Amino acid sequence: MKLATLDDGTRDGQLAVVSRDLKTAHLADAIAPTLRAALDDWAFIAPQLDNLYRLLNEGKAEGIARRPFDFDPARCLAPLPRAARHVQGAAYLNHLELERRAAGAAGAELPPAWRDEALLRERAADGFLGPLQDIVLAREEWGVDFGPGLAIVSGDLAPGATADAAHGQIRLLLLCNDITLRNLLNESSNGWDWMAAQPATAFAPVAVTPDELGESWRGGKADLPLRVSSNGNGVGQLEAGDDMAFTFPQLLAQLCSTRGISAGTIVGSGVVSNRAGKRRTPGYASIAEQRWHEIVEGEEARTPFMRVGDTVRIEMLDQAGKSLFGAIEQTFKRPDA
Amino acid sequence: MKLATLDDGTRDGQLAVVSRDLKTAHLADAIAPTLRAALDDWAFIAPQLDNLYRLLNEGKAEGIARRPFDFDPARCLAPLPRAARHVQGAAYLNHLELERRAAGAAGAELPPAWRDEALLRERAADGFLGPLQDIVLAREEWGVDFGPGLAIVSGDLAPGATADAAHGQIRLLLLCNDITLRNLLNESSNGWDWMAAQPATAFAPVAVTPDELGESWRGGKADLPLRVSSNGNGVGQLEAGDDMAFTFPQLLAQLCSTRGISAGTIVGSGVVSNRAGKRRTPGYASIAEQRWHEIVEGEEARTPFMRVGDTVRIEMLDQAGKSLFGAIEQTFKRPDA
Numbered sequence: 001m002k003l004a005t006l007d008d009g010t011r012d013g014q015l016a017v018v019s020r021d022l023k024t025a026h027l028a029d030a031i032a033p034t035l036r037a038a039l040d041d042w043a044f045i046a047p048q049l050d051n052l053y054r055l056l057n058e059g060k061a062e063g064i065a066r067r068p069f070d071f072d073p074a075r076c077l078a079p080l081p082r083a084a085r086h087v088q089g090a091a092y093l094n095h096l097e098l099e100r101r102a103a104g105a106a107g108a109e110l111p112p113a114w115r116d117e118a119l120l121r122e123r124a125a126d127g128f129l130g131p132l133q134d135i136v137l138a139r140e141e142w143g144v145d146f147g148p149g150l151a152i153v154s155g156d157l158a159p160g161a162t163a164d165a166a167h168g169q170i171r172l173l174l175l176c177n178d179i180t181l182r183n184l185l186n187e188s189s190n191g192w193d194w195m196a197a198q199p200a201t202a203f204a205p206v207a208v209t210p211d212e213l214g215e216s217w218r219g220g221k222a223d224l225p226l227r228v229s230s231n232g233n234g235v236g237q238l239e240a241g242d243d244m245a246f247t248f249p250q251l252l253a254q255l256c257s258t259r260g261i262s263a264g265t266i267v268g269s270g271v272v273s274n275r276a277g278k279r280r281t282p283g284y285a286s287i288a289e290q291r292w293h294e295i296v297e298g299e300e301a302r303t304p305f306m307r308v309g310d311t312v313r314i315e316m317l318d319q320a321g322k323s324l325f326g327a328i329e330q331t332f333k334r335p336d337a
Numbered sequence: 338m339k340l341a342t343l344d345d346g347t348r349d350g351q352l353a354v355v356s357r358d359l360k361t362a363h364l365a366d367a368i369a370p371t372l373r374a375a376l377d378d379w380a381f382i383a384p385q386l387d388n389l390y391r392l393l394n395e396g397k398a399e400g401i402a403r404r405p406f407d408f409d410p411a412r413c414l415a416p417l418p419r420a421a422r423h424v425q426g427a428a429y430l431n432h433l434e435l436e437r438r439a440a441g442a443a444g445a446e447l448p449p450a451w452r453d454e455a456l457l458r459e460r461a462a463d464g465f466l467g468p469l470q471d472i473v474l475a476r477e478e479w480g481v482d483f484g485p486g487l488a489i490v491s492g493d494l495a496p497g498a499t500a501d502a503a504h505g506q507i508r509l510l511l512l513c514n515d516i517t518l519r520n521l522l523n524e525s526s527n528g529w530d531w532m533a534a535q536p537a538t539a540f541a542p543v544a545v546t547p548d549e550l551g552e553s554w555r556g557g558k559a560d561l562p563l564r565v566s567s568n569g570n571g572v573g574q575l576e577a578g579d580d581m582a583f584t585f586p587q588l589l590a591q592l593c594s595t596r597g598i599s600a601g602t603i604v605g606s607g608v609v610s611n612r613a614g615k616r617r618t619p620g621y622a623s624i625a626e627q628r629w630h631e632i633v634e635g636e637e638a639r640t641p642f643m644r645v646g647d648t649v650r651i652e653m654l655d656q657a658g659k660s661l662f663g664a665i666e667q668t669f670k671r672p673d674a
Contacts, residue, residue: 011377011599040348082421082599084463087532111527119527122459126421126599137595138497159536159672160475181595190448190456191528192591195424199496199596254529258474258518259536262348262419262463335496 001053002206003028003172005035005077007130012036013077017052018206022326025071026052026061035080035207039264042155042171046209071205073326078128079174079207080153084264086201087255088149088178090119091246095273095289102292102301118246118254121194125266129202131326134333135179135306137199143183144306144332145287146230147271148314150222150240151176152248153207157261166252167220169261173213175204175316175325176268182288182305201268204314205326216319220247224324226272228285229313230306235290236283238272240316306332338390339543340365340509342372342414344467349373350414354389355543359663362408363389363398372417372544376601379492379508383546408542410663415465416511416544417490421601423538424592425486425515427456428583432610432626439629439638455583455591458531462603466539468663471670472516472643474536480520481643481669482624483567484608485651487559487577488513489585490544494598503589504557506598510550512541512653512662513605519625519642538605541651542663553656557584561661563609565622566650567643572627573620575609577653643669 002020005013006027015028015035031048032038038045055061061068090096096119097110129135137144155169184197216223223241227234246254251267273289274282284290291301306312314328339357342350343364352365352372368385369375375382392398398405427433433456434447466472474481492506521534553560560578564571583591588604608623621627628638643649651665 084419085461114527117527117529120529120532122461122532124422124459124596125462126602127597136496142595159473184595190451190454192454192457195457195459195592196595255532258479258521258533259461260464265463 001050002208002212003035003049003079004071004206005079005081006075007077011082013081017049017056018071019056020212022071022206022323024056024068026056026068027066028052030066036082036264039080039153039155039171042263073131073205076132076205077130078203079172079205080203080264080266081128083125083128083153083266084262086123086125086266086268088121088123088268088270089246089251090270091244091251092270092273093245094243094275095271095286098273098289098292098296102295115245118251120251120254123198123201123268127200129200129330131203131205131328133202133330135202135330136333136335137181138335140305140308141183142181145180145182146228146306146312146314147178147180147286148226148228148328149176149178149269149271150174150316151266151268154252154261154265154267155263157252157256159256159258159260161253161256161260163220163247163249163253166256167249169252170210170220170248172207172209173222174207174266175314175328177202177312177314177328177330178268178271180286180288202328202330204328208324212318212324214319216241220249222316224319225317226285227315227317228283231311234283236285238274238282238285240269240272243274244269308332308334338387339545339549340372340386340416341408341543342416342418343412344414348419350418354386354393355408356393357549359408359543359660361393361405363393363405364403365389367403373419373601376417376490376492376508379600410468410542413469413542414467415540416509416542417540417601417603418465420462420465420490420603421599423460423462423603423605424588425458425460425605425607426583426588427607428581428588429607429610430582431580431612432608432623435610435626435629435633439632452582455588457588457591460535460538460605464537466537466667468540468542468665470539470667472539472667473670473672474518475672477645478520479518482517482519483565483643483649483651484515484517484623485563485565485665486513486515486606486608487511487653488603488605491589491598491602491604492600494589494593496593496595496597498590498593498597500557500584500586500590503593504586506589507547507557507585509544509546510559511544511603512651512665514539514649514651514665514667515605515608517623517625539665539667541665545661549655549661551656553578557586559653561656562654563622564652564654565620568648571620573622575611575619575622577606577609580611581606645669645671
């Protein structure tokens, strides 16, 4: 099923079920007020939401007090506006390798340990942006970069849970845009730089259950195309299922090494990054990666980071070539604009 | 006022107002169901809670359906069982300096930049432990260490907020125990080690508003004594107001450099650490610190980390020498115990 959260003036918004074609929606308030509440009691709530989803897709969800309405992404908050916890992985090692090559690191090989355990970062679990909310930041010089990735929402997991156990607790998939302020990253800092460099994450309008992906949900990865454009021009055509070195269940199991996970935890893949391989270059999903390519090819980094007024559009297509999550469309603005 | 969250089987628990002497409590369900809900709408809710607190302290809080009851910390969850966000600072630089000296870092001086900006870490915002919940961990060899610190709960703050603005948004103070698995920290890792090494944080039974501290709440620090004991023996008598290089308003302002803060965000001070100075040595608030002392004095680190069955007790005293937050009392147990 597909779920969205509408802006009703509250911090957690109002839960709605959205039709598979993203055309109509129906309030879920008779079932659960918020997605957070639904995740807290998923085994009981999800079947009821799924029933409404089925009726909505069949055009039979006309109630007495409630009726379907046109789905409008402009009314959406992030599907889960405040998570229990938010962790970001770096599952696409090509991104890290390119960074090292551009920095001229000796051999540019990743340390072997980095292939055994994923790089994971604890992130702010709040302040998420809706799909059409602007990127409001004070300074162009911070080096504003987009970074599309997939994320999952987990149910409860006990300490020591295996990847198999974790696979069964993946409740929802999300599409996100992790903004990074590349020029604030500073190797000699005490580590605080990464927090300052990662402001609010934006999410596509709907969260989808893994069964919506059909056979494209394979081994804990989403084997689907990602489309990224900026200022109306396509910049990246990537495959989210390729080159993902750690699956979502693996990331979850790693997180369970010393503690449990509670329902409503978001775990992101990090920015999608494909090796060029035999195919035509897939373009780029983050400006930094394009700049690293330029450096590795012996040039100056010439692609600029986002400028005020620049836009980014991020979308993932399902097996039928339709938008799976709806699109993220954001414009970089200054606070006073 | 003093607030606690009782375990009623839900994830966010049930909000209660607790008398100043920690002897009686009264459910706040007629005002707000949870502390999270109260923080979401603090300007409206806090005066009502404060009125109930006043009646409770005066022995006049007898209602028709509700009446005061004996306050029992054993029924408590963490005051805010799930936060909007959780950040831990390292505001006591003595702790970092000692670590460097023990590691034999050249000169052992902190890099100057570390005195300008605090080391801050994003932490899991969920899974918090109540004051009497055990520390349940699989392995003694992880090097289980306690780490008492203060924390604040913030209201909303806009990006770029100043320390002055942040001071006015400090809603509550908390006393916490940040457990660290010292033997999992590994300098050559990709940074994931810090996440694995910091399982759930525990909190003392009550959250208190800053006005409860009277003149001991000074310049955004709590000028009050901290008592730490292990297995019934006092191990540390520290002063939380001494040697805190960054005040809570400063930590909040630093966090606002590129993004805002939303209501219900917890920011911790990091483990309290005093310089020995002219006074008799204050003992230690974390085992690691005692071990670093031993190394700096030319010995082997001989104080062991926590063993299964070991206990830790953490308490802060108010100006009258009474327990301000109630005590944290935890025992290290194995999952199968």
